Amino acid sequence: MNVELAAHPLTLVRARENWSLADLARLLQREAAREDLRSGIDRNRIWKWENRRAEPCAEHQLLLARLLGVPETDVLLLAWPWWLPAHSNVYSFDPDGSRAALREATTTRMDRRSFLVLAGSALSAGAAQWATTEPGRLHSALDGQQVDPELLSWLETTATELQHKANANGPVVQDLLEALLRTMIGLISEARYDQETGRRLHLTTAQVAQSLGWLRFDAARHGAAQRLWQGALHAAHQAGDRDLGAGILSDLAYACTWLGYPKDAVDILGHARSRTTAPAARSLLDLRRARALAVLHDRSGVDRALLSANAELERTAPGSAPGWVSWMSQADLSADAGRCWLDLGDQRRATDAIESGLTQLDPTRGRTRTVFLTYQSECDLRNKDVGAAADHARQALDMAINTKATRCLDLATTLINRFDKRPEAPAVELRDYARHRLAA
Structure with missing residues (x-):
């Protein structure tokens, strides 16, 4: 079982207990028999639970909870699958x-x-x-x-x-x-x-x-x-x-x-x-809320969050931001707003905002620049400008390698993989360049 790629908490529970699908089915059948129930649980049904093809009914969840020693109140409070004991403590x-x-x-x-x-x-x-x-x-x-x-x-x-x-x-x-x-x-x-x-x-x-x-x-x-x-x-x-x-x-x-x-x-x-209550802090929180809402395609929520983020940033007096958010700037607001517009399908607004953010960004912030360059490259691809997209992807790769941050390198290489089947000369050159840089 490849636990590294597991996507469901039940898979983690089985790995920790060293149970196969059949083992868990057998244990649940035995638990049901103790209560004079007919469970109907087999390995295929558990496979469907773990692959999100189905959810266990309330009765089956309670059987599983009793097997794992989880209180019934946790099952009711946290819901499936988050009551499973596969995570750290709170x-x-x-x-x-x-x-x-x-x-x-x-x-x-x-x-x-x-x-x-x-x-x-x-x-x-x-x-x-x-x-x-x-x-x-x-x-x-x-x-x-x-x-x-x-x-x-x-x-x-x-x-x-x-x-x-x-x-x-x-x-x-x-x-x-x-x-x-x-x-x-x-x-x-x-x-x-x-x-x-x-x-x-x-x-x-x-x-x-x-x-x-x-x-x-x-x-x-x-x-x-x-x-x-x-x-x-x-x-x-x-x-x-x-x-x-x-x-x-x-x-x-x-x-x-x-x-x-x-x-x-x-x-x-x-x-x-x-x-x-710090305006700079509220600005960052609103901006990150906008980013999450954009992924959820909540356009009106994004509009409200970005409007609030901008207003709070304008209220921030020089030198008044708490230390943990002292780096927050108009560059961050512009580029991440652009990412929101990109997620919502508004390429024109996204392009303008991301370009503005990159222009204003402090050059010492290499990891942030890498992320923003991938935003810009994706904008270029959606605008069908393969040459500009390849150039920005190349810059993102170079910056990611310089930062030595795996997260940034993963982001840049995932972006470059989108050029794999493109026949245009800039895409071919980018693939060759990436192979040499990553092999060095």
Whole structure:
């Protein structure tokens, strides 16, 4: 069974338990017999469940839940297939739950690229809990030594320096960031500190985990990225920083849209926006909401979200944006609005907006430029300008290779694959160029 390509949580459950389709059918038949029921479940029916050809009826779901030890309340609350125990835990937003989430953020697991480790409904439920749970007072009498003020200042300075370096050279500093994160989590779990020191510890931990999550996301290690962002969300909550928490939720939502879960992204962004007042933050949340709604082909929703994103960006005073969204600019708004128009089939508006975004974009933001270049190349293809499309695809490939970000390289090579059957000279030249660049 190729678990890496599995697209259904039930497949993961079977892989974890080492059950074949026939094994699971036999176990469910036995479970039904214990209750004097005739299940009618065979391997073909389970195959249909996993391939989304059919959903199990309520009776069959309860049989499966009893076999797996899942409470009936979870089945009713989360619905099929998200109640299946195939995903990471959602922890409560209290000190103990937050420490557990942070410990899980640094665990090593097989990271699957085709779906999220946490189910979409679980992510949304976690976002809702974050939005409605007020941070409690940090425990100040944990076992261990007192946190030295000079050590804490050094950790904060080091974290800031590494985060800045990660933007330009992520693969080089990611091991250092991970070591720093483990140190911070160790202090949170074992050291003694007063409330203000605890707040600073949690805040720095959240920022480091958020940055490291983006490096994992860029490397297409989506499960690891999600665990880091979940840990970061808990740490930001314990620090009482609602704006940073909203930013971390927006990262989770961005990943949902990227991986094909736009409805979940819309839900998460709604919870995030409810607890932030910074105009720059609201602008980014609205823009990411527009992107998810465009995938869902909700034109009126896109219009409203983009209008709000633009208004909030105009309200942003220079230097007033929270650190996690300080990069937000008109370039981002223009290019991602263009992507929305592209998804909605409005090539003219898409072309103008994406070109404007690329022109205004800070040249040091290589990963973002790669993404925007793929947008522009797709616009060119839809406008039947193969020469321009090939040129922009070539630029995207070069930029992706320079960034060393797997996510960007996947995006560029997927785009170039669309030129495979095109006979035009620019397409042929692009294919040859890509083969040489990727073989180097």
